[in-house]
Amino acid sequence: MSQYISGKCLCGACQFDYTGELRFTFQCYCRDCQHVTGAGHAPQLIVDRSRLMTKGPTKTYRQRADSGSMLEFIFCRDCGSPLLKATTRMPDSIAIYAGALDDPSLYQRGEDVFESGRQSWDHG
Template sequence: MSQYLTGRCLCGACQFDYSGEIRFTIQCFCRDCQHATGAGHAPQMMMSRDRLMTKGPTKTFRKRADSGSMLEFIFCRDCGSPLLKATSRMPDAIAIYAGALDDPTLFERGQDVFEDGRQPWDQG
């Protein structure tokens, strides 16, 4: 089923919209996502990169994950809000952080991943 999603950063300088299939959703508990979001986990929706349209001043931070893949964390350059995440393991895909959605109720909980990084205060 195709979905239409919109979202933005905290200051509104960056926006995105997506029309297409959601491949899957996850809650990532890895330390990289914890550092990037300032939270215990990062709920994400994985989708086709070529169907995502963005506008605004973003900044990309690249880092090699413990698994060896390259990660890209995409933030608003102005306010620092985390918006998107990509991995070299899926070059044709990109993830939207659920918290950046205009309507976060569209996120449906998926699989928990990298649970070894789950913090004791983030159970549930």
């Protein structure tokens, strides 16, 4: 079922729109996501990369994951809000951080991943 999703950063300079199917959702407990979000985990929605439309001044930070794949973390260049994450493991997909959604209720809890990185204080 096709769905419309929109979102933005804290200052509103960056926005995104997506129309299409949601592939899946998950909560990531890896240290990279903890550093990016400043939280114990990062809830994300995986969507078709070719259908995601973005506008605004973004900055991309690239880093190799423990798994060996390359990660791209996409932030608002102005306020630093994390918006998106991509991985070479899924080149046709992109993750949207649930906190950036205009309507966060669209996020439905999915699988917990990289739970070995879960902090004792994060009950996710």
